[in-house]
Amino acid sequence: MPPPTLRNKLTSIKGVRLAGSPSTWNIDIHYPPDSPRGIIQSVTPHNDTTPGDDSIPAPLVLPALTHPHIHLDKAFVHSARQYAHLLPSTGSFQEALSFTTEAKQQFTVPDVLQRGEWLLAESISNGVTAMRAFVEVDHTVKHVCLEAATRLQNQWKDACEIQIVCFAQDPIFSTQYGEENMDLMQKALEEYPQIDVIGTTPYVETTIEAAKRNIDWAVDCALQLDKHLDFHLDYNLDSGKEALVWYVLHSLEQRGWTSSATTKRVMLGHCTRHTLFTDDEWCRISRIIHENDLPVSFVGLPTSDLYMAASPEQKVPHDRPRGTLRIPEMIRKHDLDAVMGVNNVGNAFTPWGPPDPLFLACLGVGIYQAGTQDDARLLYECVSTRARAAIGLSSSPSSIDLKKGQSPDLLLFHHRDLTGCGVARPCGTVAEVVWDPPATVNRNVVIGGRLKSSGFSCSQSESIYHFSGE
Numbered sequence: 001m002p003p004p005t006l007r008n009k010l011t012s013i014k015g016v017r018l019a020g021s022p023s024t025w026n027i028d029i030h031y032p033p034d035s036p037r038g039i040i041q042s043v044t045p046h047n048d049t050t051p052g053d054d055s056i057p058a059p060l061v062l063p064a065l066t067h068p069h070i071h072l073d074k075a076f077v078h079s080a081r082q083y084a085h086l087l088p089s090t091g092s093f094q095e096a097l098s099f100t101t102e103a104k105q106q107f108t109v110p111d112v113l114q115r116g117e118w119l120l121a122e123s124i125s126n127g128v129t130a131m132r133a134f135v136e137v138d139h140t141v142k143h144v145c146l147e148a149a150t151r152l153q154n155q156w157k158d159a160c161e162i163q164i165v166c167f168a169q170d171p172i173f174s175t176q177y178g179e180e181n182m183d184l185m186q187k188a189l190e191e192y193p194q195i196d197v198i199g200t201t202p203y204v205e206t207t208i209e210a211a212k213r214n215i216d217w218a219v220d221c222a223l224q225l226d227k228h229l230d231f232h233l234d235y236n237l238d239s240g241k242e243a244l245v246w247y248v249l250h251s252l253e254q255r256g257w258t259s260s261a262t263t264k265r266v267m268l269g270h271c272t273r274h275t276l277f278t279d280d281e282w283c284r285i286s287r288i289i290h291e292n293d294l295p296v297s298f299v300g301l302p303t304s305d306l307y308m309a310a311s312p313e314q315k316v317p318h319d320r321p322r323g324t325l326r327i328p329e330m331i332r333k334h335d336l337d338a339v340m341g342v343n344n345v346g347n348a349f350t351p352w353g354p355p356d357p358l359f360l361a362c363l364g365v366g367i368y369q370a371g372t373q374d375d376a377r378l379l380y381e382c383v384s385t386r387a388r389a390a391i392g393l394s395s396s397p398s399s400i401d402l403k404k405g406q407s408p409d410l411l412l413f414h415h416r417d418l419t420g421c422g423v424a425r426p427c428g429t430v431a432e433v434v435w436d437p438p439a440t441v442n443r444n445v446v447i448g449g450r451l452k453s454s455g456f457s458c459s460q461s462e463s464i465y466h467f468s469g470e
Contacts (some may be wrong), residue, residue, distance in 0.1 A: 003156045004124060006450040008467040009038060013446075015046045015464055016061045016412065019377065019400050019430050024058045029408050029449045036158070038449030040406045057415055057426040059464065060433065062380065063400050064409040064445065065357040066387035067123060067131035069230070069269050069299045069341030072152070072162075073112050073145035074136075075119040075355070076346035077103050080111065088348050093308050096348035103347075104140045112148035119345065119355055120156050125440050125454070126356040127411035129447050130161040132230070132267075132391045134199055137188050138170040139177045150194045159447055163391055165230055166192070167199040173213045174206040189225060197391075198222045199230040202244055212247050219251045222264065228392055229266045234273035235308075237323045243273050249288050249296070258293040265295045265392045269341070272305050275323035286334040297390035298336060300325035301343035302360060302367055303353040328368050328378055339387040340364060340379075357383035358437035365435060376431035400430070410446040413438050 013027045023045060030041035077083045083106070086099040112135075123131065135145040146166065153162040166189060172182040189195060200218045202211040215231070222229040234243050245268065252266060277285075289296050305324035330338040340360045344350035353359060361379040365371055370379060381398055388394045394407075402410075413433060415424040418441060427438050445452040451465060 003159045004121070005453040006158060006447060007453060008450070008469060010408070010446065010449050010451060010465060011468050012466045013061065013410075013412075013464055014466065015058050017058045017428055018043070018061060018402055027061065027402065027408070027410075031449065036448065038408050040402060040404055040408050042404055043402050057428050059415070059444075060413045060428050060430075061402065062411050062413075062430065062433070063384045063388075063402070063406075064129040064411045064447070065127040065384050066391070066393075067128055067133075067342055067355070067357065068297075068339050068387040068391050069267070069301060069343055070119070070123075070131055070133055070355070071344050071347075072116050072119060072133035072135055072149055073107065073141070074100060074103075074344060074347045074349070076115045077348070078346045078351060079118065080115060082106060082111070086348065088351055091307070096308065099348045101140065104136070107141050107144050109144055109148045109151075112145050113151060116148060116152045120152065120160060120162075123355045124156075124159050124445060124447075124452065125443070126354075126358065127443050127445050128160065128355075128357065129409040129445065130163075130388055130391070130393055132163040132165060132197060134165040134167040134230075136167050136169045137181075137184050138168065139180045139184065140170075142184055143188055143192075146188055146192055146195075150192060153194055158450075159452065161393065163196040163228070163393075164192075164194055165197040165199040166195045167201075167230075168214075169201050169204070169232075171205045171210065171214075172200065172217070173210040178210075189221070189227075195227065197228040197230050198225070199232070201232040203233065203235055208242055211244060215244065215248055215251050219248075219255055219257065223255060223257060223262070226262070226264060228264045231266075231268050233268045233271050235270040236273050237276065237321060238273070239276050241273065243277075245271065245274065245285065249285070249292075249294065252294050252296070253288070253292045257295070259295040260293055262295075263392065265297060265390065267297050267299055267390060269299045269343075270301055270305060271298060271325055272323040274325065282330070282334050286336055289336065296337065298325055298327075298330060298338040299341045299387075299390065300327045300338065301341050302363055304343040304350040306367075307350055307352065324367065326368060327364065327382055328370050328375065331378065331382075337386070337390060338382070339390045340382045341387070356437065356440075357387070358433065361434045362437050371435075373429070373431045376429075376434040379434050380430050408446055408449040412444040412446070414442045414444060416442050418442070 029038040031038045135149040202214040205211040302324040330336040417424040
């Protein structure tokens with residue numbers, strides 16, 4: 001499958017709506033010499049008096065979407081025929097681990113390439129132009145997933161910026177395979193310069209001591225190699241288990257990993273155990289991070305967390321708590337950097353949900369009871385600008401207002417009739433986009449100033465685009 005076709009460079013997009021503005025605007029795009037990617041040169045009021053069809057609302061333009069945490073190698077296992085015998089039967093976490101381990105024994109480079117292309121094609125069509133992609137390295141798959149990921153990273157580089165995570169899903173300091181897994185991780189880091197991030201899963205180690213060794217090794221290695229760091233952490237709802245977040249923060253502090261010392265960042269994913277923390281404990285986390293200038297972000301993964309993170313104590317048959325990080329509260333109340341990610345799609349860990357970050361933002365409205373227009377804006381930021389900054393790809397973590405100098409990675413929402421009834425409901429605000437995400441056919445993606453061909457164009461929406469050479 002070839003990457004998507006990108007059309008000629010856009011010089012301007014005219015007569016569009018922006019976040020929080022009822023009027024229409026023009027976006028002019030400039031291209032530095034010898035650069036395939038443009039920058040926004042100006043955002044100015046649209047004063048065109050040319051007669052037009054006023055019944056067609058102007059499309060809304062927002063920053064493109066981001067996957068801050070997604071597993072490329074395990075995507076759509078349930079859609080590949082060779083894994084049909086591994087569909088969930090109990091839906092438990094242990095079953096997901098077992099079935100995934102069995103599936104990994106069949107992974108080949110062509111197989112991972114095919115399923116990775118499915119993920120990329122659908123994600124980009126939804127509006128994703130950057131992702132942090134986890135690929136596992138261990139005694140089962142060795143470097144198969146990593147090899148496929150580096151090929152995809154190169155082949156799809158014009159359409160999506162792919163950060164590769166060299167990921168130790170399995171133990172590296174315990175079990176009979178720990179030493180082999182560690183050797184494979186170290187060789188991968190030596191042989192694949194395309195790796196951007198080191199990732200581990202401390203909680204899979206057999207002892208708390210081994211889990212802490214896992215953390216220290218990952219911190220040391222990432223600092224030494226100047227890589228980002230990403231932990232799957234505290235994925236349980238068991239108040240009797242020690243939360244490892246305190247040790248992670250201690251390890252970072254002891255080793256001097258600060259925002260002023262490096263541009264590399266640390267991400268903590270899942271962290272469902274933290275939903276059991278008191279307000280004082282959250283205040284303590286915030287204080288440690290800010291007082292020590294730690295570049296730490298949290299990513300909530302609600303589709304997986306709600307499906308998998310069950311409490312070990314079920315006193316009443318119908319009492320089955322679920323847990324996922326309360327992202328808006330972490331941002332607003334505790335001044336923490338927090339975002340949302342898709343995590344898994346189409347496998348035993350998460351058999352439901354599409355690779356569409358807007359689906360997550362919409363889900364967040366219900367999970368967090370976040371139904372105001374300000375909430376919608378924040379939720380969009382958490383799958384867009386905040387997510388991009390959290391993985392180290394931009395320095396402006398919050399604003400979805402388009403400004404001069406920004407990269408023209410954009411998502412436009414049109415109003416094409418999908419009903420066959422000759423009517424199209426307008427969707428002109430951030431809240432409308434988050435509350436009821438428009439179908440992919442009503443989304444146009446601009447990547448670095450170039451419009452992705454969607455196959456769903458129509459003359460009414462095409463008139464806003466102006467290309468070089470016209």
